[in-house]
Amino acid sequence: MKQNSTPDDTVGCFDxxxxxxxxxxxxxxxxxxxxxxxxxxxxxxSAYHW
Structure with a gap:
């Protein structure tokens, strides 16, 4: 997930x-x-590279 610019410990999501x-x-x-x-x-x- 994309991190928010502030605060640093949150991400852009919702439920x-x-x-x-x-x-x-x-x-x-x-x-x-x-x-x-x-x-x-x-x-x-390397594990995810196809």
């Missing part, structure tokens, strides 16, 4: 919770910066 039903919808912003994704995944890149 709609309905009493008696629970979560009926949720969504989030996806990180679209390829270089940032590569930096954050570091060692995992």
């Amino acid at each position: 709609l919770l309905v009493p008696g039903m629970g979560e009926i919808i949720g969504g989030s912003l996806r990180e679209d910066d390829y270089d940032k994704l590569c930096r954050e995944m570091k060692a995992l890149i």
Whole structure:
């Protein structure tokens, strides 16, 4: 998920919770910066590279 600029420990997402039903919808912003994704995944890149 894409991190918010402030505060640094939050992400851009939401959930709609309905009493008696629970979560009926949720969504989030996806990180679209390829270089940032590569930096954050570091060692995992080889495992996910096709």
